[in-house]
Amino acid sequence: MGQNSSQFTEQELQDYQDLTYFTKQEILLAHHKFKLLAPEKVGHNKNAKLPMNKMFSYPELGANPFRDRICRIFSSNHDGDCTFEDFLDMMSVFSENAPRNVKAEHAFRIYDFDGDDMIGVDDLRQVIDRLIGNEQNLSEQDMQHLIQNILDEADLDDDGALSFAEFEHVINKSPDFTSVFRMKL
Incomplete structure (x- = not known):
């Protein structure tokens, strides 16, 4: 975890773990994947916000016919631009560990x-x-x-x-x- 975890305090990682369906290692992996979407923008700025078109470069999101709806639903401003926390929330809901009712609630919002x-x-x-x-x-x-x-x-x-x-x-x-x-x- 060494260098990868330096961007987050242990308390931040614990908070993310408490609020998602991820382990601390999965949270760090999610941050790594988020950073790969726009390394020049994210860099060491954990509060960076990526435009929706950058989010589409995440392969599974980019191939999804509802990609714009997904980004808007999970974006804290509902404009489709996502912070790491928005991305983490999205990935958590789409993870295999998220309960069926949580997935259903978000699917409903995407289709509405x-x-x-x-x-x-x-x-x-x-x-x-x-x-x-x-x-x-x-x-x-x-x-x-x-x-x-x-x-x-x-x-x-x-x-x-x-x-x-x-x-x-x-x-x-x-x-x-x-x-x-x-x-x-």
Whole structure:
């Protein structure tokens, strides 16, 4: 740990460990990976904030169709620019040690594009567009049919949108959710 830990006091490492699902060594690894995103900016400045486009150079984040939403959700200013603490929080939630309910809460926020605490038709349309990619060009009729199928399956109170409870109910029926909602350090 020697030289790598010099940027953090033992108390800071303990605090990070208490607030995440990581060990101290994993926290140091996370900081190393964060620093690799912009070594010229992070250097010895543990309070550096990286712009969203720099965050996208993290391989698993850059390949994710929701990368901008993920950065905005975890960014302390919700502008997508991330400090190390934002990055650590994000990586902790996406770690294999984060509980299912924590992952579900963050997934819901990522998919709730308009921030109204419901995943409505417009939110579902954006989720589908991002998941299938623009090259698929679903017809409007196919898109509406797909959205209606989702709502028929998951909208238990028939209000035309998914509440967090309804979303969590669907997630709980999906055994592979936690393995899909994961990024490795």
